[in-house]
Amino acid sequence: MKVCDTPLINHVLQEHRFSFGVFYFFDDFIISEIAEGVLFDWDKAFEVISLGTDFYGTETNHLNYISNRINDYSIKPQDWLKFLGMGKRFNIFAAVTYRSKSIPNLIIERFFYKDTIVSFDSLLEAVNFIRQKEDLVPLQSFNEL
Structure with missing residues (x-):
């Protein structure tokens, strides 16, 4: 279920659309919807991190993140090391998976x-x-x- 198809859309504080996906900023969490077939790598993630830092402040440790996996896409998992190397992490990281083939990526x-x-x-x-x-x-x- 896409955010835009729910009443959640009325509570979005900022919406950021990229060629690689849409990111919704709420009071207590961010929801991402990555586009079909995208390789979500560090360069793309850094664009979103920069926007999040501007919006929420420099600390992400209190932020909650929901990856709403409505499409099939891939992630460069080793890029998480760059994120962690910046001293960043999420308070809660949630993934919503709708298809069983999304599970291996999550693992x-x-x-x-x-x-x-x-x-x-x-x-x-x-x-x-x-x-x-x-x-x-x-x-x-x-x-x-």
Whole structure:
């Protein structure tokens, strides 16, 4: 389910569209939707990190990130080492996978990203996980926003 197809779209603080995907900035989290067939590498990630740093400040350690994997794409997992080398990490890193062939990529990412990556079957589950960790009431549906 795309963010733009849910009431979440009405709560986006900033939306950034690139040729490689769309990134939605909310109060407590970022949701990414990487485009079909993209190789999401360090150069692309750095563009988003720069925007996130400008928007949220220099510390990403309090940020929550949801990778909404609506498309098939690949990631250079060793590029996570560059991200971590900058002293960056996410408070919560969630991946929403809709297809079983997305699971192997997630497993590989877990080897390179040193913190936990939690996976979910729906965007609502991922948002609720973050809401609970932020001491907010979980939603039955996005219509409750």
